[in-house]
Amino acid sequence: MNQVEMKSFEKNLTLWVLVCMVIGVLIGKFIPQIPTFLGQFEFYNVSIPTTILLWIMIYPMMLKIDFNSVKNIGKNPKGLYITWLVNWVIKPLTMYLIAYLFFNIIYSSFLSPQLASEYVAGAVLLGAAPCTAMVFVWSKLTRGNSAYTLVQVATNDLILLVAYVPIVSFLLKMGNITIPWETLLLSIVLFIVIPLLMSMITRRYIISNKGIDYLDRKFIPAFDKYTTLGLLLTLIIIFSFQGNHIINQPLNILLIAVPLIIQTLFIFGITFAIAYKVNLPYSIAAPCGMIGASNFFELAVAVAISLFGLSSGATLTTVVGVLVEVPVMLLLVRFANSQQHHFRKEG
Template sequence: FKAFITPDLATEYLAGAVLLGAAPCTAMVFVWSSLTKGDPAYTVVQVATNDLIILVAFIPIVKFLLGVSNVTVPWDTLILSVILFVVIPLAGGMLTRYLVTKKKGKDYFENTFVEKFDGITTIGLLLTLIMIFSFQGNVILENPLHIVLIAVPLILQTFLIFAIAYAACKLLKLPHKIAAPAGMIGASNFFELAVAVAVALFGTTSPAALATTVGVLTEVPVMLFLVKVANSTKGWFKND
């Protein structure tokens, strides 16, 4: 896309794409797995594995890929971002679960307490996106082609990763209830983390933040299409 985007700007857009690609999905996997009738126990294992990957591998992967792209990010900044956006919320959730379960029981925690906070994540993400778009409004209006060009590699990446994971499950003769969520979790990204880290590292007005925002807007419709693909090809796999 050299004819449409300057090299410096392309590098910053690439930084946002790297943050998206390096953050494996967690929460949304339950949605995609449910829509494809995936194995709940397997999905939980996938999510737990991705949480560990984020804690251990997110920082070195981002550091390496951004370094290859000639984008310099201090180690301490990346570490602080993961602590703020992953470690503290994870620790807070574990502590809250322990205290509430101990006091009022597991049933109250899962069916009453958790439901009170269902909309908070969505509201927080929407407010963040609104803020980013308010700062990026002029860029979007003046360069709508950039939005399309950013979306192209992000969409291709999603389709490619899904195809690789789904085909591998087919070759391994795994049941559809395993193959479908396996493909989904590989293709989906933890876009909440990517947006938060992009804003923390580069600012709300940065091209990197814009790129992660485009990722948010493209992922849901693309993933819903892949859900349809997975459901329509269920006959390719052995009976569950």
């Protein structure tokens, strides 16, 4: 796939994402042997095949990071402050309020109180888990500052370790909630620590032996097609596991999707607006909005299964979160890029 073909492919990425979702659902429904086989390769609820595909996406993006530039982030900490405020104060609270409004009030004639409560729980599990892996994809598509994005995600992960349980417990009034800490810690190691170390070692070796020009012009571009294909294959695997749920409950899927989409658009809008008001450069403002709008769905799904069971309304809600997030985030990427001229350039 040459550069022209790659640009055309990325331009129609939303369509390809939807196609992969449909393929995944059909596989789960009509060829369940495939997800059953892949489901054997899990460690503490973390899918090994999905992890490998995420590495294919994350590793090339981290190769672009000039780690010497990370130390300069302290000169412009506003992006970090916005990320922390949105992800740990605004987002969990608004997710709960929007979910409660829809599931307990607007949908009261459609849903039983028990099911509505489970849907709210699943929404909160999503809202309190900021994105870790996929955000590097969104940062790349919005031409974000990769070093700054790394620090935003890394600090979010550190906060996640201590804040996730109290926030979820407070919002759901479940003080005795238990979180699969092995899943949480393993996810951070797999999606951040390992690809980061691999990229640091590779970058240092190639620069020392071939030079920075070879790294930027030949080595990193060679991964472009694999990064996009990794995203599409990841979606096929995720939706192959949930094919029956999606096909058997189409109306409930729609009911759940509406508040989740509203929440995603609202959080992106408020984050992007704040970033503009405080005069952040676009390369930081766009990833800020993407981090706020997207969720750590791998963790949310795993926690929902652990707390409520595979067939619960909470688990279904987290899966719908995956269903709506990627197409919506791709639309937000396009919108953000169209607004780039309103922001100052980094410098």
